Amino acid sequence: MSLDPTSLGGLVEAEEIGPATPEGEAIEGRSPWLLGWQRLRRDRVAMVSLVIVVLIILMAIFAPLATWLTGHPPNEQYRQIGLTPDGQPKGPSSEFWFGTDDLGRDIFVRIAYGARVSLLVGVVATGIAVAIGVVVGLAAGFFGGLVDTVLARLVDVILCVPFLLVAIALVSITGPSLSITIFVIGFFSWASVARIVRGQVLSLREREFVEAARSLGASDPRIMFVDILPNVLAPVIVYTTLLIPVVIVVEATLAFLGLGLPPPTADWGGMLSDAQNFYTTAWWYLLCPGAALLITTLAFNLFGDGVRDAFDPRSDQLLK
Amino acid sequence: MSKSDEPGTPGSVTPTPSDGPGADPLLRVEHVSKAFPVSSAKLFRRSHEFVHAVDDVSLEVHSGETLGLVGETGCGKSTLARCIARLYDLTSGSVTFDGKDISTLTRREMRPLRREIQMIFQDPYGSLNPRRRVGSIIGDPFVIHGIDSRSERKKLVQDLMELVGLNPEHYNRFPADFSGGQRQRIGTARALALRPRLVVCDEPVSALDVSVQAQVINLLKDLQEEFGLTYIFISHDLSVIRHVSDRIAVMYLGRIVEVAPTAELFGNTRHPYTRALLSALPVADPDEADRRESIVLVGDIPSPTNPPSGCRFHTRCPKARPDCAVTDPMLEPAYDDGSDHLTACLHPLAAGEDMTLDRPQIEDSEILAAPAPGSELAKEIRDEPGPH
Numbered sequence: 001m002s003l004d005p006t007s008l009g010g011l012v013e014a015e016e017i018g019p020a021t022p023e024g025e026a027i028e029g030r031s032p033w034l035l036g037w038q039r040l041r042r043d044r045v046a047m048v049s050l051v052i053v054v055l056i057i058l059m060a061i062f063a064p065l066a067t068w069l070t071g072h073p074p075n076e077q078y079r080q081i082g083l084t085p086d087g088q089p090k091g092p093s094s095e096f097w098f099g100t101d102d103l104g105r106d107i108f109v110r111i112a113y114g115a116r117v118s119l120l121v122g123v124v125a126t127g128i129a130v131a132i133g134v135v136v137g138l139a140a141g142f143f144g145g146l147v148d149t150v151l152a153r154l155v156d157v158i159l160c161v162p163f164l165l166v167a168i169a170l171v172s173i174t175g176p177s178l179s180i181t182i183f184v185i186g187f188f189s190w191a192s193v194a195r196i197v198r199g200q201v202l203s204l205r206e207r208e209f210v211e212a213a214r215s216l217g218a219s220d221p222r223i224m225f226v227d228i229l230p231n232v233l234a235p236v237i238v239y240t241t242l243l244i245p246v247v248i249v250v251e252a253t254l255a256f257l258g259l260g261l262p263p264p265t266a267d268w269g270g271m272l273s274d275a276q277n278f279y280t281t282a283w284w285y286l287l288c289p290g291a292a293l294l295i296t297t298l299a300f301n302l303f304g305d306g307v308r309d310a311f312d313p314r315s316d317q318l319l320k
Numbered sequence: 321m322s323k324s325d326e327p328g329t330p331g332s333v334t335p336t337p338s339d340g341p342g343a344d345p346l347l348r349v350e351h352v353s354k355a356f357p358v359s360s361a362k363l364f365r366r367s368h369e370f371v372h373a374v375d376d377v378s379l380e381v382h383s384g385e386t387l388g389l390v391g392e393t394g395c396g397k398s399t400l401a402r403c404i405a406r407l408y409d410l411t412s413g414s415v416t417f418d419g420k421d422i423s424t425l426t427r428r429e430m431r432p433l434r435r436e437i438q439m440i441f442q443d444p445y446g447s448l449n450p451r452r453r454v455g456s457i458i459g460d461p462f463v464i465h466g467i468d469s470r471s472e473r474k475k476l477v478q479d480l481m482e483l484v485g486l487n488p489e490h491y492n493r494f495p496a497d498f499s500g501g502q503r504q505r506i507g508t509a510r511a512l513a514l515r516p517r518l519v520v521c522d523e524p525v526s527a528l529d530v531s532v533q534a535q536v537i538n539l540l541k542d543l544q545e546e547f548g549l550t551y552i553f554i555s556h557d558l559s560v561i562r563h564v565s566d567r568i569a570v571m572y573l574g575r576i577v578e579v580a581p582t583a584e585l586f587g588n589t590r591h592p593y594t595r596a597l598l599s600a601l602p603v604a605d606p607d608e609a610d611r612r613e614s615i616v617l618v619g620d621i622p623s624p625t626n627p628p629s630g631c632r633f634h635t636r637c638p639k640a641r642p643d644c645a646v647t648d649p650m651l652e653p654a655y656d657d658g659s660d661h662l663t664a665c666l667h668p669l670a671a672g673e674d675m676t677l678d679r680p681q682i683e684d685s686e687i688l689a690a691p692a693p694g695s696e697l698a699k700e701i702r703d704e705p706g707p708h
Contacts, residue, residue: 031494032451208447212510215405216461217427217434230451 032311036234039310046306052299059112060119066112070097074113075264078104089282099284101274107285110266111292117260117267118296121182122248128186129247130240133193134232138224140194141201151194158191164253171259178261181254185247196239200232234312241304245297252293268293344419345380346550347404347518352377352413352423354399358625371624373399375574376413378651381518386544386551388565388582390558390597392621396574397554398442401520404552405439406430417518435465438516440540442523444503448495454481454506455491461513480509484539501532505539512543520552525560537564558601562586567660570594573632574624576651580661588671590654590663592639631666639667 030038040046059066067073082104084090092099098108140151167184174180204210205228213223254260255269263270271289279286353376358369374396381387389397402408404415406422414423422433441447448457458477467473478488484505495503504524511519521540525533537560543549555561561568562582569579570593578591589595596615617636622628628635634644644666653661654668 030497031453032496208441208443209449211402211407212439212441212447212507213460214407215434215437215439216464216510217431218460218464222464227449227452231449233451 032234036311040306043306043310046303046310049299049301049303049306052295053303056115056296056299057119060115063109063112063116066109070095070106070109072096072106072109074105074109074266076105078106080104082106089278089285091282092284098288099282101271101285102278102282107271107288110271111268111288113266114268114271114289114292115296117178117265118248118251118293121178121185121251122244125182125185125189125247125251126240126243128182129189129243130193130236132186132190134197134229134236136190137194137197138201138228138232141198142205142220142224142228144202148198152198155191155194155198158188161188163188164257167254168257168259171254176259176262181251181260185250185254189243189247193236193239193243196235197232200235201228204228204231238304238308238312241300241307245300245304248300249293249297346383346418347379347381347552348416349377349379349381349400349404350414350416352400352403352415353411354396354403354408355411369625372574372627373624374403375627377571377574377576378413379569379576379579381550381552383517383550384544384548385566386553386564388561388568389552389554389571390556390561390568391571393556394621394624395571396624397556397571398522400571401439401522401552401554405437405520406433407439431465435461435514436516437518437520438511438514440504440507440511440519440521440524443527444500444507445495445527447507448503450495453492453494454486454498457495458506458509458513461510465514476513477509480513481506483512483543484509499532500528501536504528504532504536508536508539508543512547515547516549518550518552520554522554523556524553526555526557533560540564558597570597573621573627575632575664577633577665578661578663579651580657584657584661588657588661590657590661590668591633591665592637592669593633595669596638631664639669641667 063074072078078096078100082090082096082100089102089104090096090100096106096108098106098111101107101110136151136155140148140155166188170184171180210223210227213227218227251260252267252269252272255267256273258273260267260270268289272286272293275282275286275289352374353372354374355370355372358371377396377400379387389400391397399408403410406415406425410423414421416422417433417437420433422430425433448454455474455477458480459473462473462476467476474491478491481488481491486502486505486509490497495506498506504527508524524540525536528536540551540553541564544551551564553561553564565582567579567581568585569576570585570591571577572593578585578589578594580588580590585594586598589598592615596617599615615638619636622632622635628645630643630645630647631637631640631649634640637644647666649664649666651662651664653659654663654665655670657663
């Protein structure tokens with residue numbers, strides 16, 4: 001990004017804080033989260049990205065609205081009106097806004113429905129990865145010693161596994177389905193989260209407030225989740241927003257390789273795969289799902305960058 | 321009369337005798353040592369080097385008094401404090417609190433005692449969790465020790481905030497909204513929440529602005545009077561220690577070298593190290609400052625990984641004699657001192673002795689050079705507890 005929202009945000013903030021709040025006012029302290037959100041709000045790129053992300057989410061939720069608007073169900077094949085006389089896909093028109101595919105289905109409606117798959121996999125698989133990663137990272141960093149050694153090796157092993165090959169092998173054994181896709185992606189994405197969390201916890205557990213909690217007689221789980229976790233949440237949230245687009249692309253990749261959801265379910269990766277044979281004659285067939293994927297991942301990434309600058313400026317090098 | 325000619329057995333220190341006749345001390349520290357391995361243990365490799373942060377320290381603290389613990393950075397003050405608060409496990413020795421040996425208690429067994437022994441930490445920025453509201457930080461002790469009613473807790477926390485001079489309405493603010501002195505008040509409120517009997521103050525004012533130091537010290541003194549607290553007050557600042565302490569223990573390289581009531585320590589200094597520390601104390605009167613002897617110690621504090629043989633101070637001591645490199649002095653009354661003034665020195669300072677005239681009678685080379693194998697000295701040095 002050519003814009004530097006951190007320095008800009010910092011300057012603006014300094015000015016706003018300058019005239020100190022009069023005594024007695026703002027008794028409620030501004031939480032680090034609130035301050036982060038205020039910084040994020042001033043980041044124009046991030047806010048535009050956020051709007052796009054919200055629109056995509058709305059599109060996924062209200063995908064049936066696309067059917068209602070056009071009158072075309074996602075899997076309906078319009079062999080009469082949706083294909084040219086020689087059986088080729090039809091270009092964009094008032095009837096088919098983004099054109100049709102090789103079976104005469106409405107690409108616009110299918111992209112709306114495809115967003116459901118992408119977002120569902122993106123969010124759920126990322127959620128699984130982050131949950132595993134946070135717990136493993138917390139345990140490894142907090143307990144240290146043998147626990148750390150074992151978990152750190154496990155992380156190394158997971159990072160070494162050739163993910164795509166294993167994914168292909170797994171899916172070909174179990175057959176493609178939504179749950180196996182989510183499971184495979186989630187299971188192979190937690191290792192980097194664990195690494196980030198572990199690194200943070202290693203330095204946090206030496207801080208005096210952890211010692212203070214110990215001297216009060218706090219239990220290990222309490223120290224881990226009440227004292228340490230809130231302090232690693234910022235990098236975790238940043239990483240989560242940056243992991244979602246990665247997962248969406250991975251899901252599209254799997255679908256492209258024929259390991260996504262079984263047809264006729266609409267899926268961006270699957271549409272791209274089908275479009276390969278028609279790109280000379282039907283540019284819209286390839287372009288529309290490709291653009292949808294690009295816009296989605298770009299929006300998530302730019303939003304993630306903004307979140308990082310707002311909530312956790314120091315982790316810049318950590319994540320790149 | 322002089323005991324300086326009697327070599328003590330290395331490593332043995334007599335426990336500080338009780339200064340209140342008949343009264344059992346609230347806290348008794350006996351022969352406590354704490355060693356840290358130098359490199360962390362790997363899966364298949366164990367480290368063999370140790371930092372002897374605290375080495376065979378014995379102390380007594382009586383109910384209601386303030387024991388000052390003073391010494392250079394790295395002399396083991398904070399480690400000793402954390403051993404007493406059982407944040408660290410002891411390598412050896414025992415800590416007895418109120419007649420109960422707490423040195424081998426498990427964390428679970430230790431929990432009820434956490435109410436009695438609390439700590440105030442040095443760094444007002446590091447000791448408060450930046451992500452939590454002040455109310456919940458001060459309320460932590462109540463949650464951990466089972467006072468769960470939210471409204472009751474809020475009342476208690478706000479009372480505490482008032483007690484330490486904070487505005488109770490700032491309950492919902494974050495640590496970042498407070499200044500260093502206010503943060504130290506927050507840490508104090510947290511430590512006092514459960515009405516402890518012993519409070520270990522680990523350099524509570526060292527990180528503060530001088531003008532704020534006095535406020536916090538006065539607060540601590542007021543609280544001591546109000547609640548009958550017993551303090552172990554750690555600092556490297558002698559003027560602070562002098563102001564707050566009833567008795568002072570001077571530490572050097574993991575050992576206690578001199579313990580005495582405050583006035584006695586300042587008026588009748590026995591240990592050359594204590595004298596050197598006191599001479600570094602600034603005086604407000606410039607004429608007085610010019611007249612005063614100033615003892616500048618040469619060299620750095622030796623590595624606690626491999627402490628010097630004999631008296632640990634002999635490598636820097638202006639009064640060092642050859643036997644200092646060989647014999648480890650015991651902590652005992654020097655000359656005609658009372659039983660409450662103990663010094664660990666083979667050649668303690670006599671009253672009025674001018675230490676600036678002293679020159680060490682041993683050369684560093686004599687200490688460092690390996691003595692001929694088989695010689696008495698070599699044997700003595702080899703027998704020293706070291707990193708083996």
